[in-house]
Amino acid sequence: MSQQLIDSIKYLIRLSAEEELLLPDLFNRVTLKKNDYFLQEGKVSTQVAFIETGLLRYVMNHKGEDISAYFSGENEWVGNLESFLSRQPSTRSIIALEPTVLWTASRDNLQKLYDTVKEGDRMGRLIIEDVFVKSSKQITSLYTGTPEERYYEFFELFDKIQHRIPQYMIASFIGVKPQSLSRIRSRLSRKH
Amino acid sequence: MSQQLIDSIKYLIRLSAEEELLLPDLFNRVTLKKNDYFLQEGKVSTQVAFIETGLLRYVMNHKGEDISAYFSGENEWVGNLESFLSRQPSTRSIIALEPTVLWTASRDNLQKLYDTVKEGDRMGRLIIEDVFVKSSKQITSLYTGTPEERYYEFFELFDKIQHRIPQYMIASFIGVKPQSLSRIRSRLSRKH
Numbered sequence: 001m002s003q004q005l006i007d008s009i010k011y012l013i014r015l016s017a018e019e020e021l022l023l024p025d026l027f028n029r030v031t032l033k034k035n036d037y038f039l040q041e042g043k044v045s046t047q048v049a050f051i052e053t054g055l056l057r058y059v060m061n062h063k064g065e066d067i068s069a070y071f072s073g074e075n076e077w078v079g080n081l082e083s084f085l086s087r088q089p090s091t092r093s094i095i096a097l098e099p100t101v102l103w104t105a106s107r108d109n110l111q112k113l114y115d116t117v118k119e120g121d122r123m124g125r126l127i128i129e130d131v132f133v134k135s136s137k138q139i140t141s142l143y144t145g146t147p148e149e150r151y152y153e154f155f156e157l158f159d160k161i162q163h164r165i166p167q168y169m170i171a172s173f174i175g176v177k178p179q180s181l182s183r184i185r186s187r188l189s190r191k192h
Numbered sequence: 193m194s195q196q197l198i199d200s201i202k203y204l205i206r207l208s209a210e211e212e213l214l215l216p217d218l219f220n221r222v223t224l225k226k227n228d229y230f231l232q233e234g235k236v237s238t239q240v241a242f243i244e245t246g247l248l249r250y251v252m253n254h255k256g257e258d259i260s261a262y263f264s265g266e267n268e269w270v271g272n273l274e275s276f277l278s279r280q281p282s283t284r285s286i287i288a289l290e291p292t293v294l295w296t297a298s299r300d301n302l303q304k305l306y307d308t309v310k311e312g313d314r315m316g317r318l319i320i321e322d323v324f325v326k327s328s329k330q331i332t333s334l335y336t337g338t339p340e341e342r343y344y345e346f347f348e349l350f351d352k353i354q355h356r357i358p359q360y361m362i363a364s365f366i367g368v369k370p371q372s373l374s375r376i377r378s379r380l381s382r383k384h
Contacts, residue, residue: 062336069335082328085321091332114314121314122306128317129277132324136274139327140283142334143261143367144254175335 002029005050005103008075012126013119022116026109032056032096039080039094044087047104048079054100055164059093068169070138071097073161077127078102098164142175150174151184194221197242197295200267204318205311214308218301224248224288231272231286236279239296240271246292247356251285260361262330263289265353269319270294290356334367342366343376 001024009015009023030049032038038056039045056078058070069092072078083090084107105113114120134157141153151174155162162170171181193216201207201215222241224230230248231237248270250262261284264270275282276299297305306312326349333345343366347354354362363373 060332060336067335069331080328081321082325085325114317119313121311121317125306125313125317125320128320128324129273132320132327133274133277135324135327135331136272138331139261139334140252142331143259144252 001027002050002052002103004052004075008050009123013117013123015117015119019117022113026113027103027105030102030104032100032102034096034099036096036100037093038078038096038100038102039083039090039092041091041093042089045080045083045090047106048077048081048084048110049102049104051076051078052101052103054102055097055161056094056100057097057165057169059095060091061093065172067172068165069173071158071161071165071169071173073158073164077131081128097169147174147176147180147184148188151181151188193219194242194244194295196244196267200242201315205309205315207309207311211309214305218305219295219297222294222296224292224294226288226291228288228292229285230270230288230292230294231275231282231284233283233285234281237272237275237282239298240269240273240276240302241294241296243268243270244293244295246294247289247353248286248292249289249357249361251287252283253285257364259364260357261365263350263353263357263361263365265350265356269323273320289361339366339368339372339376340380343373343380 005027006015006020006023027050032054038049041061051072051074053074055071055073057068060067060069078094080090080092080094082088114124117123137153137157141150145153154170154173158165167181168178171178174181176184197219198207198212198215219242224246230241233253243264243266245266247263247265249260252259252261270286272282272284272286306316309315329345329349333342337345346362346366350357359373360370363370366373368376
């Protein structure tokens with residue numbers, strides 16, 4: 001079992017010694033190589049996962065081009081809740097950007113966690129609150145942000161992992177061509 | 193107390209008779225006239241609310257123009273969690289589009305609900321799961337949707353309330369000028 005996962009849960013909720021003993025039955029360790037899929041567009045998501053090490057990106061295909069819509073790194077949770085909850089095919093893929101170690105939970109095991117851990121639902125609520133706030137910021141930025149503002153937003157959202165993300169993926173996240181991102185970067189660097 | 197709010201909570205979780213008696217202390221009835229603010233951009237959100245009747249829209253200001261970023265109607269919850277949780281000024285206003293009756297809960301009272309109602313956190317988790325899934329769809333649509341696809345997405349997201357929303361607000365939601373929306377509508381009506 002992953003001490004890092006246990007610590008991450010204990011950061012959010014009280015977990016009794018007995019409850020801690022349930023966790024090894026609920027999570028499976030999975031390793032991904034760079035470019036391996038955690039979830040493939042068109043398939044139904046059946047797992048959520050805690051990231052022990054590594055980095056993943058959420059990718060949407062738009063007219064043959066890949067758009068990176070989100071990134072998740074160590075100590076974050078990864079999954080496509082839309083597909084996971086509705087059991088509909090996923091509209092995005094989730095792909096390892098680095099060698100990655102995950103602790104995955106199936107739908108049944110996540111429900112078991114909610115049902116048997118006293119504060120399991122609180123843990124779920126707090127994790128989803130956090131990702132919901134991030135997605136709200138992303139929506140604001142997509143509606144009203146200039147490319148420069150979206151570039152700043154990118155750094156705010158992905159502060160700890162931004163240096164591990166290739167420029168062309170940052171460009172698609174903020175919705176510009178890679179050449180435009182270079183121009184934005186040089187404009188901003190002249191300002192500072 | 194609102195039977196409709198109690199029923200809505202009971203649809204999500206088990207609520208004991210004793211717990212039901214706590215609710216009147218946690219919620220306040222608030223009425224808004226058309227165009228009244230539930231939350232003003234720049235202010236810190238201190239309340240979430242259940243909508244008994246009426247309709248509200250989330251508005252962001254972009255270079256002097258109002259963008260309608262979301263709509264919520266009867267039996268839905270309304271608030272800006274980003275501002276509510278972080279205590280930072282809100283980046284959007286929430287305005288009544290019709291005369292509206294709300295049941296509001298302060299931050300302290302919501303926390304009290306989570307702490308004293310046995311399945312309170314489950315209720316919170318389920319409500320946030322639902323809005324998070326909708327915001328994920330909105331992000332997908334903003335990145336990859338054509339105006340036509342975003343128009344369909346609008347109807348999918350706001351199925352029950354769409355006929356009460358003015359055309360120019362629909363246009364700003366899908367990110368086109370009102371004239372373009374008219375063209376999209378007539379193109380689509382010729383197809384059917």
